[in-house]
Amino acid sequence: MGTEGLPIPITVGGPGAGATDRTRERTTARSAFPFKMPLKREMWSSVAMDAAAVVLAALDVWLVIPDKAPSYSLYLSALACLSLVFRRWLPFVVVLGTVPGFLTGWSQLAAMIALGMLATRKQMHWKVWAGATLVWACRFIQWPLSDFAELSWREHAIDAIYAVLVAGMPIAIGLLIGARAELAQRLGELAASRDRERKLRDDAVRAEERARLAREMHDVVSHDITLIAMQAGALTAAPGSANALETAQTIRTLSTRTLEELRSLVGVLRSGAHDDGPQPGIGELDQLVQGSEVPVQLSVDRVPEQLPAKVSAAAYRTVQECLTNVRKHAPGAAATVVVVGKEETLTVEVSNDRPRRPATPLPSGGHGLTGLAERARLLGGSFETEPTEDGGFRVRASYPVDP
Template sequence: MSTEGLSIGIAVGGAKTAERTSGRHGARWEVLTRRATWAPLALDAAAILLAALDVWLVIPEKAEPYSIYLSAFACLALAARRWLPFAVVLGTVPGFLTGWSQLAAMIALGMLATRRQTHWQVWVGAALVWACRFIQWPLSDFAQLSWREHVLDAIYGVLVAGMPIAIGLLIGARAQLAQKLVELAASRDREQQLRDDAVRAEERARLAREMHDVVSHDITLIAMQAGVLAAAGDPANAQQTAQVIRQLSTRTLEELRSLVGVLRSGAPDDGPHPGIGELDQLVRGCEVPVQLTVDSVPDQLPAKVSAAAYRTVQECLTNVRKHAPGARAKIVILGDGDRLNIEVSNDGPSRPATPLPSGGHGLTGLAERARLLGGSFETAPTSDGGFRVRATYPVKS
C-alpha cells in the first residue's frame, strides 16, 4: 500500500472512530461549527470578487493609474469590513470618487449599517458615498454638467447610498429580533423551570401531609396499645391488645403501600379519601372520650373539604392521646352558609403523658390545607390547661 493510501485509510478509520464516539449529535455540531467558521470567509471573498468584477467591467482603456490603484485598494479593503466597518467605508471613498469602485463602497456601507444601525458613523458614511456618486472626477468635468444632470446625479446618489443602508438596517433588525427571541425562549424556559419546581414542592408538601395524617394516627394507637400490653397482667387482655396492634399495623402498612404506589407511578393521588361520613368510626376507635356535634352540614361537600375536615379531627384526636391522656374532647362541626366551621377542644390531662416523638408537623400540615383551600386555621391553649383548634373551609367547589 502506498503512503497516500495508508494516510487515507488512517483518516477514514479515525473519522469512523470519532463518529462512533461522539454520535450523530457530535457530528452534526462539528458540521455546524465548520459552516459557521467558513461562511463569513466565503462571503468576504465573494464580496471582494464582485467588487473587483464591477471595476473591471466599467474601467475605460485609458484610465489614470492612480484611479486604478485606488479602486483596487477599495476592493481589497472589503476584507476588513467585519472588524473596521467605518474605516473600510472611508477607504473606499477615494476609489469611488476618482475611480470606479461604486459597488465596493455600497458593500462597505451596507456592513456599516448592519453593525452600527443608526449610529452617526452610518450617516457620515452615507453622506460620503452620496457625494462620491454626485461629484464627478475630475472637478472640471463636474463643473461643466447642466443642472438637469446634477439633479439626476443627486437622485442616483440617494439610491446608491440609501439602498445599502436600508438592507443593513433590515439585516440588523432581523438579528436583533432573533436575539430577542432567544432571550424570550430562555426566559420562558426559566419560568417553566420555576413552575415545575413550585409544582414539585407543592406535591412533596401534599404527600408529606398525607403520610403524616395517615401514619401518625395509627402509630400513636400502636404505641399506646403496646404500653397497655406491657402493663397487662391478664393473658386474655394481652392477647386482645396484641390483636389490636396487629390490625393497626396491617392498616398502616396498607396506607403506606398506597402512598408509595402513588410516588412510584407519578400519577396524581385521586383515590378515595376518608371524609366527614367516617367521623363516627374515627371517634369510636380513638379511645378518647369525645362529644361530637355535627349540624347544618351540606349533603354534598367538595371531596377536598370533606377530607380536610376528617384530617383535622383525626390530627386533633391524635394530639389529645399523645399530649393529654385522660382528657375529654369536644368536636363541633357546623355549616354556616358557604363555609364549614370546625372546632376541636379538650380539657387538661388527668394523668402524666407518655413521652412520644413529635415534630409539630401535624398542625403545620392542617394550616397548609386550610390555606390551599381558601380557609383559615387557628390554635390556642384554653384556661383549664387544654387546647383548642378552629378551622374554616369554604364549601363551594
C-alpha cells in the same frame, strides 16, 4: 413475589437495551461539544461571503474600467475591493478605505457593500450617516474636478438622484437585516422568559403537591404507625408467652424503623430537595435477610468497592420488595438472592420456589414491581420478571455501576 397477584412480566431494557445505550453514547458524544460544528460552519460561511464580496467588487471594477485609465485610480479601486475582507471587524474604516477608489476610480459596488455592512452593524449610528454622505458625494462628484465643473445642472440633478439611490439602498438593506436580527433576539428572549415562567409554575405546583403529600403522610400514616409501635411496646411489658413477646418486639422494631424512614421522607418532601437522603445499601442486606422471616440463601459476589449510592440503594430496595412479596404471596417458600458485579454492571436476582400454604389476602396496589422497574429505567438499567417452572417467581434487575 410468587405466582399469585403477580402474573404479568415486566421488562425494562432487555435485549434491545444495548443498542439504546450505544445510541445514547453517540448522542452524548455529539452533544459534548455543542458549539463546535455551528462555529465551524459559520466560519466557512463568513469566509465564502467575504470572498464573494471581493470577487463581485473586483468584477464590477474590471467591467467598467476604461482602457487608458490612470494607474493610481486602478490601484485605489483594487485597494477598495481588497479592504472588504475586513468589513466585519472594521466596517467604518473599510467604508473610508473605499472612498478614494470610488471617487477617483470605479469601486462603486465595493463602497455599497461596505456601507451595507456598516448599517447592519451600527444601525442608526452617526457613522452610518457619515459613511452615507461620503458614498453619496463620491457618486455625485466626478473625477477629475474639471470634468465635474463642466456638467450642466440637469446632469448634476440626475447624478444627485442616482447618488441617493447608491447610498440609500445599502442603508435600507442593512437596517432591515439589523431589525430582523433584533426581532429574532427579542423572540428568543420571550421564549426563554416563557420557559422560566413555566418552570416556576411547575416548581410551585410540585412544591404544593409535596406539601400536601407530606401532610397526608404525617397526619394519617405516621399516626397509625405510632399507635402500632405504642401497642407493641405495651405488649412487650405485659406478661405472656415467649413467642408473643418476641412477636410484639418484632412489630415494635419494624414499626419504629418504618416511622423513622417515614419522617425522613416527609422532611425531604417538605424541603423539596432532589436528594433522597440517606438510603440503605448492599451493606445492609445481611440485616435485611435476617429480619425478613423468609428462608433466604444470600450470595454477594464481586461487588465493586466504589458503588454509586443510588445503585446500592436500588439493589437493597429490589431485595426488600421481593422478600416482602414472597412473604405476602408465597407463604413458606424459600428464596434465593444473588448479587453479582460483572462488566461494570450490578445484577440482582431474587427467586423463590412455590408456596407451601395458601396466602392470606392482604391489601396490595401492585405498585411495588412497577416502582422497581421505574427505578431501574431511571438509572439506565433493566428489569425483568417471570414465573419459574416449579411454580415460583424470579426477578432480575441490572444497574450500571459507572457513576
